[in-house]
Amino acid sequence: SQQGEEDPQALSIQEGENATMNCSYKTSINNLQWYRQNSGRGLVHLILIRSNEREKHSGRLRVTLDTSKKSSSLLITASRAADTASYFCATGANFGNEKLTFGTGTRLTIIP
Amino acid sequence: SAVISQKPSRDICQRGTSLTIQCQVDSQVTMMFWYRQQPGQSLTLIATANQGSEATYESGFVIDKFPISRPNLTFSTLTVSNMSPEDSSIYLCSVALGTDTQYFGPGTRLTVL
16 A cells, blocks of 8 residues: 655646645655656656655755654755656655655646 | 666567566665556555565565566566556666665556557
8 A cells, every 4th residue: 555645646837936745654764755757757766864854955856854744845946847747755664775655646747 | 876777668568478577787786676657656566576585575466476586686577477458557676775765777668458
C-alpha cells in the first residue's frame, strides 16, 4: 500500500511563480526523498531530508519536514517551463539501503 | 551518484510470453530494487535483490511471476513471466549508495497486447 499521499494531485502555474507540493505519510521514517519524473521516464533524485532535519535547500528547491505532523513540502521557486514534470515523495523507514515507499505524486505544469 | 542503465528501454510483447529486463550499475552495490509503475500511477516496490541470496518480494508479488537474478554486485535482471495486458507498466531498477539516496535507472516501458 502507498505510504504517502501528495496534494495537490495536479498543479498548473505561470512561469516565474512558486510551486508548492505537499506530502503526508503514515508511519515513522528515517528519511524522506523527493524525485522528479519527466513524461514517464526515469526518476531524478532532487533532495533528501532526514528525520532530524526540519528544512533543506538545494538551488531553487526548498524542502521542509514536520515529523510531528508526518508531512513534508517541496517548494520550487521562480518556476521554469522545464520544471513541468511529476513530483514524488518517498519515505525510507530505516537507515542504510532501505526500500522506499512512494507517495501518489503531483503533476506540475508550468505555463509559459 | 550512480549511473544506471536498463535494457530494453521499451518493448511490446504478446500475452503469454516472458520478458527479461536488465539493470547495470557503474559501481558495486549491495542492494538493488525493482519497482513497477502502472500507467498514471506511482511506484510500487516489487522486490529487493541482494547479491548471493534470494530476492525478497513485497506483498502481492511472487517469484514465479517476477523471477529475479543478481549474479554480481553490478547487475540484476527481472523477468516478467506469462505476461498479460495488466503487466503493461514501466519497470525501474534502483540502487542505494550508502547515504540512503536512491538512484533510479531510466526505466523499461512494457506494453503487453
